[in-house]
Structure formats: C-alpha cells, structure tokens
Amino acid sequence: MDAWLTTSGLGLRESGKHIVEDVSLALAAQRIVLLGPNGAGKSTLLRLIHGLLHPSSGALRWPRNLTQAMVFQRPVMLRTTAIANVIYGLKLKGLPANECVQRAGAALEHVGLPHLAQRPARLLSGGEQQRVALARAWALEPELLILDEPTASLDPASTREVERIVGEIAAAGARVLMTTHNLGQARRMADEIVFIDRGRIVEHTPAEQFFSLPQTEAAQRFLKEETP
Numbered sequence: 211m212d213a214w215l216t217t218s219g220l221g222l223r224e225s226g227k228h229i230v231e232d233v234s235l236a237l238a239a240q241r242i243v244l245l246g247p248n249g250a251g252k253s254t255l256l257r258l259i260h261g262l263l264h265p266s267s268g269a270l271r272w273p274r275n276l277t278q279a280m281v282f283q284r285p286v287m288l289r290t291t292a293i294a295n296v297i298y299g300l301k302l303k304g305l306p307a308n309e310c311v312q313r314a315g316a317a318l319e320h321v322g323l324p325h326l327a328q329r330p331a332r333l334l335s336g337g338e339q340q341r342v343a344l345a346r347a348w349a350l351e352p353e354l355l356i357l358d359e360p361t362a363s364l365d366p367a368s369t370r371e372v373e374r375i376v377g378e379i380a381a382a383g384a385r386v387l388m389t390t391h392n393l394g395q396a397r398r399m400a401d402e403i404v405f406i407d408r409g410r411i412v413e414h415t416p417a418e419q420f421f422s423l424p425q426t427e428a429a430q431r432f433l434k435e436e437t438p
C-alpha cells in the first residue's frame with residue numbers, strides 16, 4: 211500500500227517547548243485513529259497535517275494533493291441557517307451557486323437533517339450541529355477527512371450517528387484520520403492506530419494488534435487507564 215502522506219522529522223515548538231517532536235510517519239491505511247493521553251500533541255499533529263499550523267521543523271510530503279476537510283470537537287457554526295453553513299464552505303471553493311445549493315441539500319440529507327435545513331444552526335443541539343459540520347465536510351467531497359475528537363461532547367446516540375456518517379464518508383472512498391477518547395470508537399473505526407505520547411510517536415500498528423498486544427509500556431498504561 212502506498213502512503214498518501216509521509217512526514218519526516220515533523221516538529222512544532224512553542225516558547226521553547228516541544229509540542230510535537232520528530233514525527234516520521236507513513237500513512238497508508240484508509241482509517242487511522244490517533245490515540246494518546248491528554249496533552250500528548252494529537253490536536254497539534256492533526257492541525258499540522260491539515261495545514262492550520264506551520265511546522266517548526268521537518269516536512270510533510272503528499273504524493274498527491276488530497277482534498278481535505280476537518281471537523282472539530284466543538285462545531286463552529288456561522289450565525290445563519292444550517293444549509294447556509296454548508297453552502298458557505300462550497301462557495302469558498304468557488305462552485306457555482308446552484309451547485310452549492312444542490313450539494314448542500316444532498317449533504318444534509320446524507321446526515322439525516324434535511325428537515326432542519328432552514329433552522330438557525332446555532333439553535334440546534336450539539337449532536338445536530340456536529341452533523342451539520344459533517345455535512346459541510348461531506349459536501350466538499352473530501353479525499354481525506356480529519357476529525358479531532360468529534361464525539362467528545364456528545365451523548366451515546368449522537369456518537370453512534372456521527373460514527374455512521376463517518377463510516378459512510380469512508381465507504382465513499384475518503385481516508386479518515388481521527389482522534390478520540392472513546393476506545394470502543396477507536397476499535398470500531400480504526401484500521402491502524404498511531405499512538406502518541408509527549409509529542410512523539412511511540413506505536414503505529416494495525417488496530418487489532420494495538421489493542422491485543424500493545425508493544426510499549428506507555429500504550430499499555432494508556433489502555434489500562436482509559437478502559438472503563
């Protein structure tokens with residue numbers, strides 16, 4: 211399997227502190243879950259990959275440019291309707307107005323919210339807002355979907371719904387790179403696990419192997435502490 215992203219010696223320093231350090235990864239699997247303790251550098255690494263942060267050292271190499279979309283723990287909704295939130299992202303891409311409306315409507319249907327299209331987005335529940343955020347991402351037809359703890363603020367029903375939607379986006383061919391604190395979710399969603407601790411990658415293995423035979427003490431401790 212060819213890597214869709216290779217990083218070499220990727221690092222980010224802030225005020226003299228290494229937040230992400232010497233990350234050399236070849237990402238080739240379709241669905242990759244990044245796990246690690248609080249403050250390990252997961253969000254920072256995702257932001258570096260999505261281009262929201264500039265590395266202080268090292269490099270990212272994309273063998274082919276991938277269309278990307280990112281979804282955050284707390285959806286950022288504009289003060290307008292749900293559908294206008296989806297349309298906004300498409301307009302930024304320069305698509306013609308009628309295509310924006312058509313794609314946005316289809317995306318809201320995909321996430322099961324066509325009936326809420328005209329509602330003010332900020333008045334929707336947390337779970338509904340996250341689904342609008344997923345519709346906004348989906349409408350961009352991403353080849354890579356990045357999600358940073360997308361269900362951390364959600365109840366179990368909304369969590370399952372988000373997992374279903376992400377699964378469908380993956381089934382449509384997108385690569386998925388995500389973080390989660392929910393180990394059940396990691397088991398359900400991951401082909402591979404990347405485990406990060408204090409800014410450094412300590413394991414990168416097929417998911418079954420990570421959960422059955424974690425190689426490092428850091429990963430063993432993490433699994434023990436995070437298992438309910």
Ligand SMILES: Nc1ncnc2c1ncn2[C@@H]1O[C@H](COP(=O)(O)OP(=O)(O)O)[C@@H](O)[C@H]1O
Pocket residue numbers: 224225229246247248249250251252253254255
């Ligand atoms: N802009 C920043 N300046 C200084 N420290 C930061 C900055 N962003 C993150 N950090 C610190 O870097 C570490 C990693 O943060 P983060 O990537 O958010 O971790 P995670 O997502 O794994 O919880 C934390 O200790 C955090 O406080």
Ligand SMILES: [Mg+2]
Pocket residue numbers: 252253254358
């Ligand atoms: Mg984080």
